[in-house]
Amino acid sequence: MSMLITNISLDGEEAAIYIEAGHIRTIYRKEQLPPQVDTDELIDGGGAYVVPALKNGHTHAAMTLLRGFADDMKLQPWLEQKIWPTEAKLTAEDIYWGTRLAALEMIKSGTVFFTDMYFHYPESRQAIQDAGIKAASGPALLDFFDDQAGRERRREMQELFSQYGNQNPEHEQILFTPAPHSIYTVSSKTLRWLGDFSRDNNLPLHIHVSETKKEVDDCLQQHSMRPVEYLDSLGLLSPRTIAAHAVWLEEKELDVLAKRGVTVVHNPVSNMKLSSGSCFPFKDLRDRNIPMLMGTDGCSSNNNLDLFEEMKIAALLQKHHFGDPELLNAEEVFAIGTGAAAGIGGGNGVFPNISSEVKEGAHADLLLIDPEHVQMVPNYNLISNLVYSAGAAAVDTVVCRGKVLMRSGKVDGEEETVRHAGRCAQALLERL
Amino acid sequence: MSMLITNISLDGEEAAIYIEAGHIRTIYRKEQLPPQVDTDELIDGGGAYVVPALKNGHTHAAMTLLRGFADDMKLQPWLEQKIWPTEAKLTAEDIYWGTRLAALEMIKSGTVFFTDMYFHYPESRQAIQDAGIKAASGPALLDFFDDQAGRERRREMQELFSQYGNQNPEHEQILFTPAPHSIYTVSSKTLRWLGDFSRDNNLPLHIHVSETKKEVDDCLQQHSMRPVEYLDSLGLLSPRTIAAHAVWLEEKELDVLAKRGVTVVHNPVSNMKLSSGSCFPFKDLRDRNIPMLMGTDGCSSNNNLDLFEEMKIAALLQKHHFGDPELLNAEEVFAIGTGAAAGIGGGNGVFPNISSEVKEGAHADLLLIDPEHVQMVPNYNLISNLVYSAGAAAVDTVVCRGKVLMRSGKVDGEEETVRHAGRCAQALLERL
Numbered sequence: 001m002s003m004l005i006t007n008i009s010l011d012g013e014e015a016a017i018y019i020e021a022g023h024i025r026t027i028y029r030k031e032q033l034p035p036q037v038d039t040d041e042l043i044d045g046g047g048a049y050v051v052p053a054l055k056n057g058h059t060h061a062a063m064t065l066l067r068g069f070a071d072d073m074k075l076q077p078w079l080e081q082k083i084w085p086t087e088a089k090l091t092a093e094d095i096y097w098g099t100r101l102a103a104l105e106m107i108k109s110g111t112v113f114f115t116d117m118y119f120h121y122p123e124s125r126q127a128i129q130d131a132g133i134k135a136a137s138g139p140a141l142l143d144f145f146d147d148q149a150g151r152e153r154r155r156e157m158q159e160l161f162s163q164y165g166n167q168n169p170e171h172e173q174i175l176f177t178p179a180p181h182s183i184y185t186v187s188s189k190t191l192r193w194l195g196d197f198s199r200d201n202n203l204p205l206h207i208h209v210s211e212t213k214k215e216v217d218d219c220l221q222q223h224s225m226r227p228v229e230y231l232d233s234l235g236l237l238s239p240r241t242i243a244a245h246a247v248w249l250e251e252k253e254l255d256v257l258a259k260r261g262v263t264v265v266h267n268p269v270s271n272m273k274l275s276s277g278s279c280f281p282f283k284d285l286r287d288r289n290i291p292m293l294m295g296t297d298g299c300s301s302n303n304n305l306d307l308f309e310e311m312k313i314a315a316l317l318q319k320h321h322f323g324d325p326e327l328l329n330a331e332e333v334f335a336i337g338t339g340a341a342a343g344i345g346g347g348n349g350v351f352p353n354i355s356s357e358v359k360e361g362a363h364a365d366l367l368l369i370d371p372e373h374v375q376m377v378p379n380y381n382l383i384s385n386l387v388y389s390a391g392a393a394a395v396d397t398v399v400c401r402g403k404v405l406m407r408s409g410k411v412d413g414e415e416e417t418v419r420h421a422g423r424c425a426q427a428l429l430e431r432l
Numbered sequence: 433m434s435m436l437i438t439n440i441s442l443d444g445e446e447a448a449i450y451i452e453a454g455h456i457r458t459i460y461r462k463e464q465l466p467p468q469v470d471t472d473e474l475i476d477g478g479g480a481y482v483v484p485a486l487k488n489g490h491t492h493a494a495m496t497l498l499r500g501f502a503d504d505m506k507l508q509p510w511l512e513q514k515i516w517p518t519e520a521k522l523t524a525e526d527i528y529w530g531t532r533l534a535a536l537e538m539i540k541s542g543t544v545f546f547t548d549m550y551f552h553y554p555e556s557r558q559a560i561q562d563a564g565i566k567a568a569s570g571p572a573l574l575d576f577f578d579d580q581a582g583r584e585r586r587r588e589m590q591e592l593f594s595q596y597g598n599q600n601p602e603h604e605q606i607l608f609t610p611a612p613h614s615i616y617t618v619s620s621k622t623l624r625w626l627g628d629f630s631r632d633n634n635l636p637l638h639i640h641v642s643e644t645k646k647e648v649d650d651c652l653q654q655h656s657m658r659p660v661e662y663l664d665s666l667g668l669l670s671p672r673t674i675a676a677h678a679v680w681l682e683e684k685e686l687d688v689l690a691k692r693g694v695t696v697v698h699n700p701v702s703n704m705k706l707s708s709g710s711c712f713p714f715k716d717l718r719d720r721n722i723p724m725l726m727g728t729d730g731c732s733s734n735n736n737l738d739l740f741e742e743m744k745i746a747a748l749l750q751k752h753h754f755g756d757p758e759l760l761n762a763e764e765v766f767a768i769g770t771g772a773a774a775g776i777g778g779g780n781g782v783f784p785n786i787s788s789e790v791k792e793g794a795h796a797d798l799l800l801i802d803p804e805h806v807q808m809v810p811n812y813n814l815i816s817n818l819v820y821s822a823g824a825a826a827v828d829t830v831v832c833r834g835k836v837l838m839r840s841g842k843v844d845g846e847e848e849t850v851r852h853a854g855r856c857a858q859a860l861l862e863r864l
Binding site for chain 2: 108
């Protein structure tokens with residue numbers, strides 16, 4: 001399966017891209033244009049700008065079904081009265097269509113990969129596969145410090161890995177990625193086991209870290225260590241670890257994250273909406289070369305999966321919170337959104353199934369941007385326009401795994417996904 | 433000219449709306465459906481949700497031509513090295529197409545009215561008129577404390593008013609609205625004259641107030657008063673006054689704003705991007721019933737004119753800055769975006785040419801929202817979905833002055849506007 005995309009603008013000059021077996025084989029420029037190659041599929045880019053697709057470092061995809069269910073509440077009543085009782089009523093079918101809705105929304109906003117943490121693994125995995133998007137996907141794990149539950153969860157993890165485990169990580173659409181929820185829902189025994197499991201099988205590992213002050217205070221009281229130190233003492237931190245949120249960090253924890261090569265995911269909208277307090281210490285992470293990704297978190301605390309919006313808000317938040325308009329500029333935040341700031345496709349092998357650049361040999365995951373979109377004009381600075389102005393609205397075409405997932409803003413079968421997700425939400429409401 | 437919009441959802445129930453001469457004449461519900469009326473134009477809403485259109489309380493429309501020209505800089509070098517020298521090169525034609533581009537962008541994101549402050553008044557006014565959108569529009573005034581310049585600017589203001597002044601405010605598409613730039617660019621003599629001019633002619637008056645700490649510190653040093661007190665001493669504050677930004681306010685200033693009935697415009701994106709410091713004191717304003725609007729500011733400090741995005745960021749910023757997730761909820765911020773929180777169309781007569789509700793007798797300025805948009809599903813809470821999830825992307829149809837300005841996401845002549853604006857920007861770049 002090959003594809004040729006012609007009549008595009010790459011790095012400010014006219015180009016064409018030849019894609020084969022999910023990878024960018026050749027980039028043609030100047031005197032090589034038009035390229036003389038046989039191809040299965042020919043796409044006229046219409047003068048579109050080509051940029052790397054976005055990667056969502058932390059979400060709970062199927063929570064699209066809880067979009068707008070409860071907002072503007074304090075954390076504990078929101079979780080205890082609204083989110084948890086509703087989540088408990090989600091069926092396997094809900095998870096399938098909730099994840100399909102999430103994948104559709106991400107594709108439509110230029111995202112081709114996400115790190116997921118949720119329940120009903122077979123169904124969420126099937127939904128990801130059917131949607132054609134890439135992922136590093138759960139299963140989530142919580143044992144609530146119960147020995148027997150811990151044993152069962154570890155056995156389930158082992159079984160799911162036997163069934164779905166990564167054969168060839170570079171070519172997997174979905175990387176099997178254990179997702180212990182957090183230090184306040186998973187026992188140290190299970191966490192330690194997962195650290196070993198991740199190391200022995202070379203698996204990414206996805207966990208919430210230092211999202212709230214309460215998490216830090218409780219950890220200090222119980223373990224006389226801060227969360228990052230505690231996780232490190234359990235052998236859980238490595239270049240395979242994806243730490244979501246990380247807003248309450250001290251210097252010594254930053255040093256540990258840097259030393260261990262942990263990838264940290266920034267979720268500004270969720271942190272602001274839930275008033276997590278503090279602020280993602282971008283400058284401290286950048287100065288230590290800590291790999292960074294951008295994440296949307298789940299739809300119940302955002303309430304969308306639009307990473308372009310997330311990038312703009314991230315840049316605004318740093319400037320506001322730290323009082324420095326030069327902090328986290330458009331290029332820097334775009335590098336976080338594409339995975340470049342995490343070294344994805346470069347030095348960091350945590351997600352070998354994606355790349356962060358449009359270059360020969362890279363995975364063919366890219367976006368065509370409409371140059372005539374009202375918010376893309378004038379075009380003094382492409383990245384500024386993408387981050388601060390047009391965002392997702394200007395994404396015309398999405399290519400993932402060398403296949404077209406969206407063309408002229410349309411995704412095959414999107415009406416069906418929206419209809420089924422709406423039906424599941426309605427039925428969920430009636431069950432409550 | 434009459435219009436009937438059928439098959440819509442209003443306040444959660446099926447409805448139809450009959451519009452005549454720019455106003456909502458009749459709302460049909462339940463047993464009155466389908467309505468039996470003759471009409472010039474019939475629109476099938478396709479099950480769309482109907483909501484009031486948004487109003488942009490503060491912008492500099494033609495600055496679309498400076499979108500992305502300079503970002504991520506400190507205020508003074510940004511203004512002195514980038515913005516001012518470039519603005520000085522803008523021609524009357526630039527202003528026309530820059531304003532057309534702005535109007536197009538606002539229409540496409542659900543905004544039907546804006547308060548503008550800029551130069552080349554005849555051309556910006558012509559652009560607004562041609563675009564079909566409503567406005568309270570300039571001219572901007574700066575005299576830089578020069579007596580002769582002050583005399584000339586006041587004479588020009590008087591002349592422009594003679595030419596364009598409001599005949600019948602309730603039916604004007606464009607309200608003539610003097611726009612003294614600020615206390616640090618306009619002399620007290622001219623400000624005092626404008627206060628009288630606004631009162632004598634019943635004109636809205638639009639001014640930047642307390643955007644930066646420097647403005648406050650300089651005012652204290654020069655006048656021994658804070659900016660709001662100083663403006664009040666000049667007779668400039670009244671229910672006709674539109675005060676943009678207002679992030680550096682003390683208690684006594686809040687009391688003055690409340691007493692004078694000033695409408696305050698919140699511009700969170702611009703304030704965050706430029707690190708204006710402090711934060712719009714929403715709760716203090718709400719508790720004093722101070723009228724509030726939402727604004728985007730100009731495209732050089734945003735970099736778009738999307739009020740839906742502005743509402744989401746406003747809600748997130750309050751929660752983050754003040755550490756309270758319940759602060760500025762979706763309904764409250766939507767009321768600011770539509771003008772309801774400013775009493776527009778209700779007690780506050782500052783802009784008699786707009787309304788903030790979809791009700792009989794109101795101006796026919798409304799939006800049809802696509803119920804099948806991926807980010808509108810599920811629909812537990814329409815306002816939450818509009819503010820926190822879908823935003824502008826779900827706006828299908830825009831009605832302003834009882835006329836359809838956008839249908840199925842398309843605006844007549846949009847390609848031409850984008851092309852001309854792009855051409856003007858290119859020529860501007862070559863002149864620099």
